[in-house]
Amino acid sequence: MNRELLKNISFYTIILALQLLVFNHFKLFGFVTPFIYLIIFIHYKISYDKTLLLLLGFLIGFIVDLSMQTYGCHTFSTITICYLRRRIEKSSFGINANLPLAMLKGTPLSSRVSFFLSLIAIHSIIYYSFIFFNISLLSTIFLYAFINSIATFIIVWIISRLISNR
Amino acid sequence: MQSIINSIVKNRNLIIYLILSFITFSFLYNNSSLHYNELGKISTYLSATSSKFSSSINSYFNLKQENEKLIDENLQLKKMESNYRFTQIDEDTLNSVNSAKVIVNSINKSKNIIVIDKGKLDSINLEMGVISSKGVVGIVKNVTDNYASIISLLNTDLRLNAILKNSSTIGSVTWDGLNARILKLNDIPLSSSLKVGDTVVTGGMSFYFPKGIPIGKIVNYDNSSLEGYYEIDVEIFNDFSSLSNLYILSRTDNNEIQSLIDE
Numbered sequence: 001m002n003r004e005l006l007k008n009i010s011f012y013t014i015i016l017a018l019q020l021l022v023f024n025h026f027k028l029f030g031f032v033t034p035f036i037y038l039i040i041f042i043h044y045k046i047s048y049d050k051t052l053l054l055l056l057g058f059l060i061g062f063i064v065d066l067s068m069q070t071y072g073c074h075t076f077s078t079i080t081i082c083y084l085r086r087r088i089e090k091s092s093f094g095i096n097a098n099l100p101l102a103m104l105k106g107t108p109l110s111s112r113v114s115f116f117l118s119l120i121a122i123h124s125i126i127y128y129s130f131i132f133f134n135i136s137l138l139s140t141i142f143l144y145a146f147i148n149s150i151a152t153f154i155i156v157w158i159i160s161r162l163i164s165n166r
Numbered sequence: 167m168q169s170i171i172n173s174i175v176k177n178r179n180l181i182i183y184l185i186l187s188f189i190t191f192s193f194l195y196n197n198s199s200l201h202y203n204e205l206g207k208i209s210t211y212l213s214a215t216s217s218k219f220s221s222s223i224n225s226y227f228n229l230k231q232e233n234e235k236l237i238d239e240n241l242q243l244k245k246m247e248s249n250y251r252f253t254q255i256d257e258d259t260l261n262s263v264n265s266a267k268v269i270v271n272s273i274n275k276s277k278n279i280i281v282i283d284k285g286k287l288d289s290i291n292l293e294m295g296v297i298s299s300k301g302v303v304g305i306v307k308n309v310t311d312n313y314a315s316i317i318s319l320l321n322t323d324l325r326l327n328a329i330l331k332n333s334s335t336i337g338s339v340t341w342d343g344l345n346a347r348i349l350k351l352n353d354i355p356l357s358s359s360l361k362v363g364d365t366v367v368t369g370g371m372s373f374y375f376p377k378g379i380p381i382g383k384i385v386n387y388d389n390s391s392l393e394g395y396y397e398i399d400v401e402i403f404n405d406f407s408s409l410s411n412l413y414i415l416s417r418t419d420n421n422e423i424q425s426l427i428d429e
Contacts, residue, residue, distance in 0.1 A: 050179055051178060051179055051182060054179060054182050054183060054186065055182070055186075058186045058189075058190075061190075065193075071193060071194050071197040071198040071201070072190040072191065072193040072194035072197075072198075073194070075186075075190045075193070076187060076190045076191070076194070079183060079186045079187065079190070080183075080187075082183075083179065083180075083183040130194070130201075133200060133201055133204050134204070
């Protein structure tokens with residue numbers, strides 16, 4: 001148990017460091033910054049405590065907000081996907097939603113893609129809604145959210161494959 | 167108590183999510199000027215909308231009071247108007263104007279009567295003139311302590327002194343009992359000039375009404391009478407089917423004039 005905890009903390013720390021030190025400075029087309037820290041909430045085991053997930057989401061979102069000076073936009077988007085994660089799991093994996101590593105193996109590819117994309121897209125839409133915070137910029141919000149979701153999905157998927165292979 | 171605790175434990179994720187959201191919004195509101203301004207706008211809009219909503223509900227429930235206030239205001243204006251009209255004759259001629267509400271009204275008989283909710287206790291006396299905001303209505307016929315009946319213009323017994331506003335030719339109006347919108351203007355000689363649309367007002371030569379209160383307008387006339395007088399149809403300004411608030415005029419010099427006539 002202690003070993004698993006240590007392993008998880010190391011994983012979260014590495015991902016967070018990658019986000020803060022590398023991807024925060026990555027500006028594709030001038031605005032696309034992949035949010036690879038979302039992999040933490042995607043890979044959070046289904047059997048783990050959901051309340052802890054919320055608190056973890058708040059902590060990581062807050063750290064990212066501080067580093068990007070976004071004043072809570074990441075925090076709110078992150079705690080929202082953490083809160084909705086159980087529902088997204090059910091809608092994506094169906095009867096396999098109780099498998100501890102459903103997001104990595106043992107489930108259909110389409111379910112995993114759907115799970116990844118749902119979490120990332122919801123996060124991006126909420127994030128950009130708060131960044132622009134203007135209803136008249138709705139099309140811009142969706143455009144940014146769409147492009148950013150694609151970029152984030154590609155990187156998160158690649159990292160997931162690497163972890164899965166190991 | 168146990169069920170409350172169970173409910174909190176069951177919904178702990180939702181509660182924690184709401185608390186964390188609140189903390190996040192506070193952080194956002196206090197640190198980002200964009201969100202501070204936009205949330206300020208939303209807050210202003212919400213408070214203004216809710217105030218408007220509650221205000222409209224209050225207004226609805228206060229309609230009766232507002233209506234009474236308007237009637238009082240109207241009454242004051244009527245008094246001022248009457249005083250102004252009588253200033254040239256005698257400042258004290260018109261003693262007061264009272265308002266009253268119609269409680270019984272008819273227009274489908276030949277001798278129509280209106281009953282109002284004011285009587286002797288409200289200083290209403292016999293033979294006072296009654297008007298509405300549009301013009302002459304009738305004359306007080308009977309009075310009890312709390313109620314009074316009025317001979318309406320739509321009563322074949324009533325004959326009222328009237329003049330043409332433009333030419334001051336004197337005549338009298340009566341109702342023939344046929345059409346509730348049309349009166350007959352009598353005693354206007356063929357030598358007078360008139361046209362359709364001329365206004366007919368009270369002549370002032372009676373105890374009941376001062377000069378110049380509107381009655382109606384000419385809609386039709388016949389000058390082929392062999393008796394030397396026009397036969398004139400006058401459309402009444404008042405709609406007698408929808409009377410609600412009336413004003414009762416009181417003149418102080420009625421008794422004095424009557425005593426002179428009696429001598």
